[in-house]
Amino acid sequence: MNDVRTAADGRDGGTRPVALLLPGQGAQHPRMAAGLLAAEPVFAEAMDEALTALADAGGPGGHGTGLREDWLGSRDTALMDHVTRSQPLLFAVDYAIGRLVLGWGVRPVALLGHSIGEVAAAVLSGVFTLPDAAAMVHDRVARLADAPPGGMVAVAATREEVAPFLTDGVVVGAVNAPRQTVLAGLDGPLRTVTAALADAGFVLQRVPASTAFHSPALAPAMRGADERIAALPVGEPRIPVMSGYTGRFLTPAEAKDPAFWSRQPVAPVLFWPALDALLAQGDPVLVEAGPGQGLSQLARRHPAVRSGRSAVVPLLPARPGTAEDDVTAVRAAAAALRERAGVPDARPV
Structure with a gap:
């Protein structure tokens, strides 16, 4: 069993581990992390x-075409929220930010990805090569692009509280915190359920998505995906991956199981149970390696963080801003890692 209290971080002196x-x-936005292009060569x-791998996977006219242009040039949030842009670009940005942190000399004791973030974690850990993961992402996106319109809504409530309201295929799509449950479903039923919850006094917030991620509504679209994934070579994780789908460390058998990856768009994300399992084994500095600070905000609710045993360091701003905002956020994160985790190579950009 992996244990973040004893996993080596590659440094002397007993520095605090990093995850x-x-x-x-939901974390995506136009030009996310683009401010780092000129400032951070890694x-x-x-x-x-990553963008080249995604374009190659899609071929001429595929969903990978135009990703770079839309990432850097489009201000259309609806376009960025569509599965053909949100999923591959989140995968690419998470991977690139992860590579940036690894380039500072950080040796993470664990990687915990939320939804498509788990695929980026699989590349960083060595489960998949970048081109093979890009092929999997492209196949996933191509399948989901024509799925019926749907969405996701975050509810400030427990799973038990929302359960009586669920109907017509609306399900719990993610458990982000004890009192943050994300519902997923097709547009019509989801509107009905959320209206009932609002009438009952619950606070709700729409997740930026036009697809019913992590619901059975996507099962028909993903049928047969495991056959494509089965053709991809798989390695064992060099960095432990805490799976947001099982709430435990990814095993070699799971990593090699095509169905484990193909069912992810249909299965619920268990972020809080996975975070709880990770922090139960140690007190790492939690570094959010991707756009926004949504996971940082969730992690700050955990008792290990509130008590000061663990700490949270986001890499990028909480909201979209200027290129200088991106650079300033990374500079602050580098300083925090030098102070809290003793990472001497985490230099300001």
Whole structure:
């Protein structure tokens, strides 16, 4: 069994371990992390590699075409929230930010990805090569692009509180915190359920998504995906991956099981149970390696963080801003890692 209290971080002196959190659907926004292109060569190179891999996977006219242009040039949030842009670009940005942190000399004791962030974690850990993961992401996106319109809504409530309201295929799509439950479903039923919850006094917030991620509504679209994944070579994780789908460390058998990956768009994300399992084994500095600070905000609710045993360091701003905002956020994160985790190579950009 993996244990973050004893896993080596590659440094002498007993420095605090680091775990990376990689965000998923809902964290995306136009030009996310683009401010680092001119300031951070490692990020720029990794982002170029990821976008090239996605374009190659899609071929001429595929969903990977135009990703770079839309990432850097479009201000259309609806376009960025669509599965053909949100999923591959989140995968690419998470991967590139992860590469940036690894380039500082950080040796994470664990990676915890939320939704598509788990695929980026699989690449960083060595389960998949970047081109093979890009092929899997492209296949996933191509399948989901024509799925019926749907969405996700975060509710300030427990799973037990929302259970009586669920109907017509609306399900719990993610458990982000004890009192943050995300519902997923097709547009019509989801509107009905959320209206009932609002009438009952619950606080709700729409997740930026036009697809019913993590619900059975996507099962028909994903049928047969495991056959494509089965053709991809798989390695054992060099960095432990705490799976947001099982709430435990990814095993070699799971990593090699095509169905484990193909069912992810249909299965619920268990972020809080996974975070709880990770922090139960140690007190790492939690570094959010991706756009926004959504996972940081969730992690700050955990008793290990509130008590000061663990700490949270986001890499990027909480909200979209300027290129200088991106650079300033990374500079602050580098300083925090030098102070809290003793990472001498985490230099300001």
